[in-house]
Amino acid sequence: MVTPLIELGDVRKSYGGAGEPPVNVLRGVSLSIGAGEFVAIVGASGSGKSTLMHILGCLDRPSSGRYRFAGQDVTSFNADELAWLRREAFGFVFQGYNLIATESARENVEVPAIYSGMGPQARRARATELLSRLGLGERLDHRPNQLSGGQQQRVSIGRALMNGGHILLADEPTGALDSTSGAEVMALLGELSDAGHTIILITHDRQVAAKARRIIEIRDGQIVSDSPDAHDAKHEGERARAGVLDTKTLLASMSEGASHTASVFADVNEALRAAWRxxxxxxxxxxxxxxxxxxxxxxxxxxxxxxxxxxxxxxAKMASFGTNRMYVTPGGDNARGPGGTLDVADVERVAHVPNVAVAMPFLSGQVTLRAGNADIRTSLWAVSPEASRVLNWKPVRGVFFDAGDERDLAAVALIGKRVREKLFGAADPVGKHVLVNNVPFLVIGELEEKGATSGDADDDDVMLVPYSTGSRRVLGTTHLSWISVLIDQLDLAADTAQQIGATLERAHHVRDFQIYNRAASVKxxxxxxxxxxxxxxxxxxxxxxxxxxxxxxxxxxxxxxxxxxxxxxxxxxxxxxxxxxxxxxxxxxxxxxxxxxxxxxxxxxxxxxxxxxxxxxxxxxxxxxxxxxxxxxxxxxxxxxxxxxxxxxxxxxxxxx
Known part of the structure; x- marks a missing residue:
């Protein structure tokens, strides 16, 4: 006995449920179809023939019953295996053609090969060959709306044959065609049957069904007649020999083919092409x-x-005033507590605290400057040579004083832009002398402009001198106004401030100072x-x-x-x-x-x-x-x-x- 290609046993299909009365479409359909047969399933509208076709083509599952394909139970196949079977074994020819409107005739024919993993050049060549055989060689790049009904149906047949078309399921293939085009399509299906393809024709037209070699009539979801030669042993043997479908090889390759088709690159490339279209x-x-x-x-x-x-x-603006800086000022948090003083020894103590890059003494006071006929009152800052780095302040003319000037109590000074304008106008002040509280100083540089810091304060209206010179020869005190501290790592500013406080508190035995953490505020x-x-x-x-x-x-x-x-x-x-x-x-x-x-x-x-x-x-x-x-x-x-x-x-x- 030859194993039937398709075998249905008591297949039933119903819709509805979930509170709605079920509608029974198929009521126990049993039939078998051999390889190479040309079968017509005929019935009136609503008889269940289209539902039967969907089940045969693995587009739908039966509610109950048995469906075997080449002896394999299709009802146990998963979604990928069903998709693979549709791709490799079946080809659909629909009444409404069901062509993709945005694709050309050749691209429509290529669709099944895309999902089977065939390369672009190979599927293009095969689609061209198929359409040429079907008489559409000059219509390859035409879209469906540029083709007649008969031509569109030929494209649909070409698509069904793309992956081999071993089993063609034709649902009312002539229903939307004129008589001439319909006859041409039926003749084509007959030729495909003679070539060994299994043809299952769904139709309500008995004249169309008469072109098949076997006619199955369905009514109210049940088969009511089957042509008498359907089980003829001689015909079955001929069909088995003529059949082009090697079911054993086909099913043996399903385990690999159902889960994988083309390469990931090819899949993505094809998806991008379709997406761009x-x-x-x-x-x-x-x-x-x-x-x-x-x-x-x-x-x-x-x-x-x-x-x-x-x-x-x-x-950048804040950096011009110094960013990684702290200030240690004399006087505790409590106004009634000890006033406290800071001196150069405290500067040395702070300089040895970890994360402190520079500790600079800072002494300020008001002085009178005289140059020629000009006489002004301004601020004097007595600082160390590190002031250029600590204050991020460089001269635009001349040079900054150095450690030698600090050691020798040199009477040298740098002046801000406002001081220069008041004393010398637009002239270059470098090399000129200024009396500072009647002490002559040599101007060795002019500082770059900073602008106002807050309120009426103006850093450009200032004179900078070495700390030793300013404290001893001008202001007459070694008690600092504050200690300017430059730190390395801004993230450690809080810890550094705590260590400075602890160091000075141990030396003073009292907290008679305050620490202003400008670095933390900048951060x-x-x-x-x-x-x-x-x-x-x-x-x-x-x-x-x-x-x-x-x-x-x-x-x-x-x-x-x-x-x-x-x-x-x-x-x-x-x-x-x-x-x-x-x-x-x-x-x-x-x-x-x-x-x-x-x-x-x-x-x-x-x-x-x-x-x-x-x-x-x-x-x-x-x-x-x-x-x-x-x-x-x-x-x-x-x-x-x-x-x-x-x-x-x-x-x-x-x-x-």
């Missing part, structure tokens, strides 16, 4: 949807660039600026979320519009993962285009701001991060529509409008 065909709608992504990415780039530029400007201000920049980025990032919602909306709309296309792809062998990959690729491509446009616009806006002298600093990390977020947003928001598309019922999808 869809995006380009709907480019205006896609562009409108992308506005959220574009605005979001551009906003993130521009906001972060402005934030970084502003932060850099603020830090806090920098962190605050960072937080503000981050907030700007987060606010701009809201646009990305809005754009992501737009992507999800367009993808949901796309799934609804292309439901039939999804059904066609599933019928031609696409697995759920193939559909999921395709729609995720489309969502990611849409977001990627939006991200790229957003980066371009953001950089252009930043360039305009830079030209307008707005503090702006681009960050490559921010640009790449914004683009990556756009892609990630598309992936996240595109997943739900893609998942919905992948889980569509193929029968429902094919019947959608």
């Amino acid at each position: 869809v995006v380009w065909n709907n480019r205006f709608r896609t562009l409108l949807t992308l506005l959220g992504i574009i605005i979001g990415v551009a906003s993130v780039i521009v906001m972060l660039a402005i934030g970084r530029g502003t932060e850099r400007e603020v830090i 806090a201000q920098s962190e605050t600026q960072d937080m503000l920049t981050l907030m700007l980025g987060l606010i701009a990032g809201i646009s990305l979320v809005v754009g992501g919602i737009g992507v999800m909306n367009i993808m949901l709309m796309t799934v609804k519009e292309r439901t039939r296309e999804i059904g066609i792809r599933i019928a031609t062998g696409a697995r759920q993962r193939d559909i999921l990959r395709q729609f995720l690729t489309e969502a990611t491509l849409v977001s990627g285009i939006g991200g790229a446009l957003g980066v371009l616009i953001g950089v252009l806006i930043g360039a305009v701001l830079i030209a307008a002298n707005v503090p702006t600093i681009f960050s490559v990390r921010a640009i790449l991060g914004a683009f990556a977020c756009a892609l990630f947003t598309g992936l996240i928001f595109g997943f739900m529509p893609a998942r919905k598309a992948a889980r569509l019922d193929p029968v429902v999808a094919l019947s959608s409008e």
